[in-house]
Amino acid sequence: MKTLHVCAQPMLRAFFTLLFVASLFGLSACNGSSKTTFVLETNSEFSWGLSESTALPIEPDSNPMTEAKFQLGRHLFYDDALSGNGTQSCNSCHEQALGFADGETLPVGSTGQVLARNAQGLLNVAYNSTLTWANSSLLSLEAQIAVPLFGEDPIEHGINDSNEELVLDALRANPLYPDMFAAAFPNDGDPVDMNNVIRSLAVFVRGMVSFETDFDRFQSGDTDALSASAQRGQTLFFSEGLECFHCHGGYNFSDSTADRTMYPAFIERPFHNTGLFNIGGTGDYPSDNTGIFELTGVPSHMGKFRAPTLRNISVTAPYMHDGSMADLEEVIDFYAAGGRNIAAGPNAGDGRLNPFKDSLVNGFSVTPSEKQDLIAFLNALTDESFNTNPRFSDPTE
Amino acid sequence: MKTNYLAMAAGLSALLIHTSVSAHGLWQPTPGAALNMEVTTSYRNQGTADGQLWNIPGVLMGGETHGTEKGFSLDSAVIELSYFDNEHVYGIAEVSVHGQHSEVDMEKAYLGALWQQGATQLQLEAGKLSAQFSPQHGKHTNARNFVDQPLAYDALYGGHFNDIGARAILSHAEGRGVGIEVFNGDSYPASNNDNPGAGDIFAFYHLTFDSILLQSRVWYGAYKANDRVDERLTSGDGHSHGVTSTDPSYWFDGDTRTLGLRNKMIWLGWDWAQVNLTAEYMQADIEGTVRDDLRQAKLDSQVDAMWAALEIKRGKHTLALAYDQIQTDNTLLGDAGPALAELSGLNTMSDNPNRFRIAYLQQWQDHLKWSVELHADGSTEDEFNAVLFALRWNGSWP
Numbered sequence: 001m002k003t004l005h006v007c008a009q010p011m012l013r014a015f016f017t018l019l020f021v022a023s024l025f026g027l028s029a030c031n032g033s034s035k036t037t038f039v040l041e042t043n044s045e046f047s048w049g050l051s052e053s054t055a056l057p058i059e060p061d062s063n064p065m066t067e068a069k070f071q072l073g074r075h076l077f078y079d080d081a082l083s084g085n086g087t088q089s090c091n092s093c094h095e096q097a098l099g100f101a102d103g104e105t106l107p108v109g110s111t112g113q114v115l116a117r118n119a120q121g122l123l124n125v126a127y128n129s130t131l132t133w134a135n136s137s138l139l140s141l142e143a144q145i146a147v148p149l150f151g152e153d154p155i156e157h158g159i160n161d162s163n164e165e166l167v168l169d170a171l172r173a174n175p176l177y178p179d180m181f182a183a184a185f186p187n188d189g190d191p192v193d194m195n196n197v198i199r200s201l202a203v204f205v206r207g208m209v210s211f212e213t214d215f216d217r218f219q220s221g222d223t224d225a226l227s228a229s230a231q232r233g234q235t236l237f238f239s240e241g242l243e244c245f246h247c248h249g250g251y252n253f254s255d256s257t258a259d260r261t262m263y264p265a266f267i268e269r270p271f272h273n274t275g276l277f278n279i280g281g282t283g284d285y286p287s288d289n290t291g292i293f294e295l296t297g298v299p300s301h302m303g304k305f306r307a308p309t310l311r312n313i314s315v316t317a318p319y320m321h322d323g324s325m326a327d328l329e330e331v332i333d334f335y336a337a338g339g340r341n342i343a344a345g346p347n348a349g350d351g352r353l354n355p356f357k358d359s360l361v362n363g364f365s366v367t368p369s370e371k372q373d374l375i376a377f378l379n380a381l382t383d384e385s386f387n388t389n390p391r392f393s394d395p396t397e
Numbered sequence: 398m399k400t401n402y403l404a405m406a407a408g409l410s411a412l413l414i415h416t417s418v419s420a421h422g423l424w425q426p427t428p429g430a431a432l433n434m435e436v437t438t439s440y441r442n443q444g445t446a447d448g449q450l451w452n453i454p455g456v457l458m459g460g461e462t463h464g465t466e467k468g469f470s471l472d473s474a475v476i477e478l479s480y481f482d483n484e485h486v487y488g489i490a491e492v493s494v495h496g497q498h499s500e501v502d503m504e505k506a507y508l509g510a511l512w513q514q515g516a517t518q519l520q521l522e523a524g525k526l527s528a529q530f531s532p533q534h535g536k537h538t539n540a541r542n543f544v545d546q547p548l549a550y551d552a553l554y555g556g557h558f559n560d561i562g563a564r565a566i567l568s569h570a571e572g573r574g575v576g577i578e579v580f581n582g583d584s585y586p587a588s589n590n591d592n593p594g595a596g597d598i599f600a601f602y603h604l605t606f607d608s609i610l611l612q613s614r615v616w617y618g619a620y621k622a623n624d625r626v627d628e629r630l631t632s633g634d635g636h637s638h639g640v641t642s643t644d645p646s647y648w649f650d651g652d653t654r655t656l657g658l659r660n661k662m663i664w665l666g667w668d669w670a671q672v673n674l675t676a677e678y679m680q681a682d683i684e685g686t687v688r689d690d691l692r693q694a695k696l697d698s699q700v701d702a703m704w705a706a707l708e709i710k711r712g713k714h715t716l717a718l719a720y721d722q723i724q725t726d727n728t729l730l731g732d733a734g735p736a737l738a739e740l741s742g743l744n745t746m747s748d749n750p751n752r753f754r755i756a757y758l759q760q761w762q763d764h765l766k767w768s769v770e771l772h773a774d775g776s777t778e779d780e781f782n783a784v785l786f787a788l789r790w791n792g793s794w795p
């Protein structure tokens with residue numbers, strides 16, 4: 001016991017002396033400089049053309065972004081051969097100069113069927129947490145793109161079991177495609193198939209991202225980018241009186257926005273009834289356009305649609321899911337009234353009183369000049385560089 | 398490079414082993430009731446939290462570390478009541494007001510028991526405790542040369558670590574000992590624990606050779622955080638400078654482990670004055686998740702915090718110099734990393750946060766001390782120089 005005590009002492013002393021030296025060593029360890037390193041999970045080589053501060057879209061593991069797929073998708077997007085009767089391409093309803101909308105109230109499919117919904121613009125679609133006007137289950141572009149290609153009601157591209165091989169043969173016959181498919185899908189034996197068509201179209205559409213509007217320039221410090229009127233409009237847009245930003249907020253001007261920085265479980269997928277209809281006073285919307293009720297059958301889902309992005313809004317008229325509003329002035333009048341009252345006809349009913357209407361659409365009053373300010377702001381959301389960017393244009397022109 | 402240090406250490410320890418160890422005595426409280434009171438008040442011409450929330454860049458701050466503001470401030474007002482019976486039981490309660498806090502906090506309230514056997518003493522305490530891993534931790538402003546505590550405590554312990562728990566300290570009259578503390582884990586860097594979620598162990602050793610007294614200490618602490626928010630953003634205690642929101646901007650879940658070394662060298666070899674050199678080095682390893690409403694990222698962070706102070710005392714006069722530095726190495730894993738780093742203050746700045754201070758103190762009257770300090774504060778990107786005047790009063794009964 002005693003010997004242990006004696007030899008424990010010098011050991012303790014040596015230990016603490018070491019500590020003393022270590023603390024000096026520790027002080028000198030502080031000579032390096034502080035740093036914060038980020039390790040990003042998804043890091044494909046694809047060049048999105050976005051600024052570093054912009055969060056990138058979610059990229060599915062099953063279909064990573066590549067330039068080869070993007071270029072193939074771009075060719076396919078503009079190719080009429082990609083339809084049952086060789087008359088329609090994606091471009092038929094999605095034109096670049098119009099922010100990839102089509103300027104029509106309702107588009108017409110390849111066999112002449114009129115669609116129930118207005119063709120949507122395709123800017124920053126990759127950031128939408130759900131796709132199309134109202135579909136709570138359509139979450140990936142790969143799934144969405146199959147709809148225009150193979151859909152039977154309505155018929156768009158009109159591809160079906162009986163003509164699918166013919167369509168693929170037409171693609172194979174194009175001298176460009178075999179090489180492009182092989183480059184895009186180097187591990188597939190016979191890469192010209194519908195799955196790869198869908199994958200490359202999805203990569204192209206996912207790559208259609210841009211944040212180069214006057215609004216963005218103003219945000220990043222260019223105080224001249226917004227006119228005085230547009231700045232007043234911005235204040236109105238983000239005001240509690242008008243409420244616009246609650247549903248059309250965030251960097252993509254939509255509350256249905258997702259990007260890869262978001263924790264998947266926290267991503268929101270909201271839908272709203274804005275009081276466009278109230279057929280018979282029971283809250284009904286026209287039977288071919290009932291919003292997510294069509295899928296869920298839940299009565300309170302009647303008339304609920306996704307709040308679309310307002311980027312490029314000035315070039316994507318007419319507006320709303322049914323293309324029923326011709327211009328932005330009409331849209332603002334509609335919100336100011338707190339809904340739409342249809343006096344006569346099959347859709348008669350006071351949408352302002354729709355029982356399922358979102359409480360944020362409750363009307364407000366704006367002077368004519370305030371209305372012009374708001375429109376000036378919405379016009380400042382036009383992405384001219386996207387609408388003219390050769391990267392997204394028809395490669396054959 | 399490393400071998401050099403090791404050789405030096407070996408040489409130095411060989412030297413120390415041949416010096417004698419002298420007795421330092423054990424804590425022997427006087428029986429009966431006692432009251433201690435302290436007030437420190439100061440004026441400074443610039444502070445770290447003037448019109449903003451103070452955040453040392455790169456550090457997930459929290460707790461009660463509010464920084465300082467320009468103007469007059471009541472830095473601390475402390476009333477401590479203690480009672481020791483003749484045997485070995487005691488009770489201590491302390492209420493205090495800190496900084497621009499208007500609230501009165503119960504800093505400490507605990508019961509203790511003391512046993513002595515020869516030169517060995519066992520001390521058990523339980524209740525609301527202020528952690529004792531380092532004598533610097535929780536040291537009253539009155540007992541410090543500088544009004545502000547070292548940056549290391551702001552960065553790693555949210556100012557100070559007070560929590561409900563228990564501790565045991567075994568010490569020897571020759572100045573060495575070990576201690577263990579276990580806490581509920583409800584105060585920063587821990588939070589919201591059901592089971593004991595924080596604790597530390599420490600060991601200390603004093604030795605003397607010739608006219609040098611060396612006091613060394615080492616500690617290790619572990620803290621678990623669940624849904625930890627930056628309370629400075631949510632507490633609404635008037636300290637968040639208009640950034641108070643009921644919605645915490647981010648949460649942290651994870652573990653913080655700290656390792657600390659302390660050395661104080663007291664040099665008595667100079668008749669004219671006493672010279673003390675104190676240095677602490679602390680390292681925190683932080684691992685967990687940072688998240689907000691929408692996003693989350695994994696955080697792996699190492700914070701190296703050090704401070705060193707030189708104190709020269711002659712009679713009623715004290716001159717003190719102190720240098721503090723923090724170095725942070727953060728890695729955020731996940732695509733939300735950049736956004737969350739921005740939100741939570743985890744982005745580092747190019748220089749290491751640091752602070753250099755000089756103080757002169759004079760014991761003016763028996764119970765009254767005044768001091769002046771000069772600061773070169775580089776704890777954030779907005780570096781500044783400041784001057785501070787302080788008055789400290791203390792009184793006791795009986």
